[in-house]
Structure formats: structure tokens, C-alpha cells
Amino acid sequence: MSEQLFKVTIDNITIEVPAGTTILNAARKIGGDVTPPAMCYYSKLEGSGGKCRTCLVEVSKGSEKDPRPMPKLVASCRTTVMDGMEVKSATSPKVLDARAGVVEMLLINHPLDCPICDQAGECHLQDLSYEHGKNGTRYEFQRRTFHKVDLGDKIQLHMTRCILCYRCVFTADQLTETREHGVLDRGDHAQIATFIQKNLQNDFIGNVIDVCPVGALTDKTFRFKNRVWFTKPVDAHRNCSNPKCCGEVQLWMRGDEVFRVTARKDEWGEVKEASNGKTGWICNECRFDKKHTNDWVIEGPSHVNRHSVISQGHYEHLEKPQEFLPELMHRQPRLLMDIHSASEVNKPDIELSEIKGPAHSTDFNK
Numbered sequence: 001m002s003e004q005l006f007k008v009t010i011d012n013i014t015i016e017v018p019a020g021t022t023i024l025n026a027a028r029k030i031g032g033d034v035t036p037p038a039m040c041y042y043s044k045l046e047g048s049g050g051k052c053r054t055c056l057v058e059v060s061k062g063s064e065k066d067p068r069p070m071p072k073l074v075a076s077c078r079t080t081v082m083d084g085m086e087v088k089s090a091t092s093p094k095v096l097d098a099r100a101g102v103v104e105m106l107l108i109n110h111p112l113d114c115p116i117c118d119q120a121g122e123c124h125l126q127d128l129s130y131e132h133g134k135n136g137t138r139y140e141f142q143r144r145t146f147h148k149v150d151l152g153d154k155i156q157l158h159m160t161r162c163i164l165c166y167r168c169v170f171t172a173d174q175l176t177e178t179r180e181h182g183v184l185d186r187g188d189h190a191q192i193a194t195f196i197q198k199n200l201q202n203d204f205i206g207n208v209i210d211v212c213p214v215g216a217l218t219d220k221t222f223r224f225k226n227r228v229w230f231t232k233p234v235d236a237h238r239n240c241s242n243p244k245c246c247g248e249v250q251l252w253m254r255g256d257e258v259f260r261v262t263a264r265k266d267e268w269g270e271v272k273e274a275s276n277g278k279t280g281w282i283c284n285e286c287r288f289d290k291k292h293t294n295d296w297v298i299e300g301p302s303h304v305n306r307h308s309v310i311s312q313g314h315y316e317h318l319e320k321p322q323e324f325l326p327e328l329m330h331r332q333p334r335l336l337m338d339i340h341s342a343s344e345v346n347k348p349d350i351e352l353s354e355i356k357g358p359a360h361s362t363d364f365n366k
């Protein structure tokens with residue numbers, strides 16, 4: 001039996017999608033400004049979506065059979081299309097106003113600490129506030145604070161930055177054997193925590209760092225060592241023995257030092273399907289323990305969206321002049337340029353990528 005297709009019009013662009021597709025996924029098929037932002041939905045995680053309300057859209061015509069508009073804005077990540085449905089996303093003043101309201105709400109408690117946050121430059125909330133936020137805040141009260149919860153030696157939790165999207169909880173539930181963390185307490189006190197101070201140790205738990213849309217969960221092995229836009233993302237792979245790990249990653253390098261290893265992301269900021277057909281999740285060993293270029297087969301510079309701050313100084317189609325040194329020297333020369341001779345950021349005897357734990361001011365040149 002052939003698949004039933006529904007016609008849906010989003011911001012005056014009509015497409016056909018299979019019945020059961022959500023408005024958000026239909027909009028992603030069109031792409032561009034039509035696509036609503038999404039802070040909690042994650043297509044690779046079952047049950048995600050419906051928490052943050054950033055993806056609100058206006059349904060101006062319900063369907064061909066029942067053309068009445070929907071009375072309220074709806075969450076596009078949780079609402080499926082109907083045949084003949086008409087949706088307004090970027091063209092609706094009501095939607096734009098609601099998005100600005102959601103940004104204001106999310107920023108009530110989220111600290112404005114981008115200058116010291118490791119997620120800056122790749123933070124979805126930073127992008128969302130840039131695109132949909134308003135100048136200033138009307139909030140006059142003290143922001144929420146939390147007692148520190150230690151999640152172990154690999155993952156840093158900054159609860160004040162959490163927007164309670166639940167993605168990390170779904171990731172731990174669906175990817176690892178056991179889950180040690182979750183959302184504890186209710187309402188304004190709700191927080192990501194472990195019950196009686198446990199460490200997050202499962203072999204796929206590092207993926208919570210990649211799914212976190214903000215800087216609430218960051219990589220302790222990368223913390224404070226570099227701004228992400230000073231590093232160069234490179235696609236690489238290895239033959240990982242873990243059958244669940246796709247082994248395809250991005251190395252974030254400066255010179256020949258590997259500062260961080262992450263999964264590869266698609267244009268929506270979600271882990272990308274790997275070339276071997278697996279979902280792009282990677283294991284902790286690939287993420288935290290393989291920090292040398294000779295652990296990996298390097299494929300070349302990753303594609304970076306040109307609107308991203310990471311694209312500054314990142315050249316994907318660099319044409320290298322022909323190498324003549326091996327021919328002249330009759331051998332392969334060793335690395336000629338030490339990064340410290342070109343950059344004076346840190347002391348020459350300190351390899352930032354090798355430091356255990358975060359880098360401190362004493363590791364950098366004043």
C-alpha cells in the first residue's frame with residue numbers, strides 16, 4: 001500500500017509529507033527561516049519535545065475538511081500535520097512575539113555568563129536570544145541558584161544554566177544501561193541531579209554533553225582550555241570496538257593538539273547519521289581517551305555553517321601548495337611548526353590538551 005501523503009503549507013510554501021509527520025519536521029524539510037527553533041525536541045530521542053515552547057507556530061487553517069484555525073499557538077514539535085493544513089511560522093507576528101516571550105522566560109534564570117561559558121559559540125540559547133530575544137530584561141528578582149552536584153570526573157554540571165529540556169535524561173535512558181541522573185524536585189526547584197551524589201559513568205553517557213542545548217553539561221577534559229572558535233573542527237574516524245559506537249567524530253584541534261572530541265552534528269545541531277548507518281552516538285573512550293591525532297584517521301576539515309562564529313578562520317576548501325620538502329630532504333620531515341612559535345596564548349612547556357582538569361590563569365601567558 002502506498003504511503004498516505006498530506007499537503008501542508010508553511011509560510012506560503014507547500015510540500016507533501018507522509019501522514020504522521022510533525023509540523024516541525026515538515027518545516028525542516030523546507031528549511032531556512034521557515035523552520036521554527038527547537039530547544040527540547042531531538043529527533044533521535046524518543047519522547048523528546050513539548051517542554052520548552054520555542055517551536056510555537058500559528059495554525060491558520062486546521063485542514064481541508066475542517067478549515068477552522070487553531071485557537072492557540074501550538075508546539076510544532078508535537079503537532080502532526082493534517083491534509084490541507086496552513087501554518088504560519090516566521091510570517092506570524094503572534095509567533096514572533098511568543099518566541100521573544102519564551103526567550104525572556106528562559107533567560108529569567110539562565111545566567112548571562114557567555115564570556116566564561118564553554119558552550120559559547122555553539123549554544124542554541126545564545127543563537128535563539130540573538131535571533132528572537134529583546135534588549136534588556138524586566139526581571140528584578142534574584143536568579144535561582146543551586147547547590148553544586150558533582151557528576152564525576154568527565155562531565156561538569158552547571159545547573160543555573162539548565163533549561164530543563166530533558167534531553168540528557170532521555171539520552172541516559174535510551175543509550176546507556178542505567179541512568180543515575182534525572183530531574184529532581186518540582187516547579188522552580190526542579191533540577192538535574194543525581195540521587196545521593198552518584199557519578200555518571202556509563203560508557204555512552206558523554207553524549208549528554210552533545211545533546212545539551214546550553215552550557216549546563218560540558219566536557220571537563222575541555223573546560224576552560226580554549227574558546228571553541230579558536231579551534232579547528234576536523235572530521236575523523238577510527239575502528240571503535242564498541243558495537244554501539246559509530247566511531248565517526250569531530251576533533252577540535254589547535255595546531256596538532258586535539259582539545260576535544262565530539263559527535264558530528266547536522267544542520268539542526270543534532271548528532272548526524274554515520275556513514276555506516278549507525279546513529280552518530282560515540283562512546284566515552286572515543287570522546288575522552290583518544291586525544292591524539294594518531295588515534296584517528298583524519299578525513300579533512302568539517303563543514304561549518306558560514307553564519308557560525310566557528311567558521312571564522314576555518315577554511316574548508318583550502319588549496320595547499322604542493323609539498324616539496326620530502327622530495328628535497330629524501331625523508332618525511334617532522335612537524336616543522338610548533339604552535340607556540342605562532343601563538344603566545346599559553347606557556348611553551350604547557351600542552352593545554354594534556355592538562356588534567358580545567359586550565360587556570362597560571363597556565364596562560366599574562
Ligand code: SF4
Pocket residue numbers: 161162163164165166167168169192208211212213214216217
Ligand atoms: S542539563 Fe542540558 S540537556 Fe539536561 S535538561 Fe538541562 S539543558 Fe537539557
Ligand code: FES
Pocket residue numbers: 037038039040041049050051052053054055056075076077078
Ligand atoms: S522544541 Fe517544541 S516544545 Fe521544545
